[in-house]
Amino acid sequence: MLDLDAVGGKSGQNSVSARVAYNRRRWDLEKDCLPIDDRMPFVCECANDGCLGILELTALEHEAGHMCPHWTAVLPGHVVQGDRSRTLVQHPHFWVVERDVD
Numbered sequence: 001m002l003d004l005d006a007v008g009g010k011s012g013q014n015s016v017s018a019r020v021a022y023n024r025r026r027w028d029l030e031k032d033c034l035p036i037d038d039r040m041p042f043v044c045e046c047a048n049d050g051c052l053g054i055l056e057l058t059a060l061e062h063e064a065g066h067m068c069p070h071w072t073a074v075l076p077g078h079v080v081q082g083d084r085s086r087t088l089v090q091h092p093h094f095w096v097v098e099r100d101v102d
């Protein structure tokens, strides 16, 4: 788990929103071309502004990680302490995190 103070003391919500939007655009453009078992690279959607991590998800994994509007997909362990998020699922290669939008 990352420490919020160690990443600048900010929640990183703007950064998360930008990365989620980027991933959504890519998904909308490429989902129909992606074979069902192939993995596609996505930007990690964690709250660490400095994170440049890439996670690779199949179509089903991507959809499972974004079933609700406040769910994001992050690399394992990319949860920032104090950012009001909650880890829902821990897969070996990605975690699903619910963001508090208040």
Ligand SMILES: [Zn+2]
Pocket (backbone or CB within 6 Å): 044, 045, 046, 047, 048, 051, 052, 053, 074, 075, 078
């Ligand atoms: Zn990350």
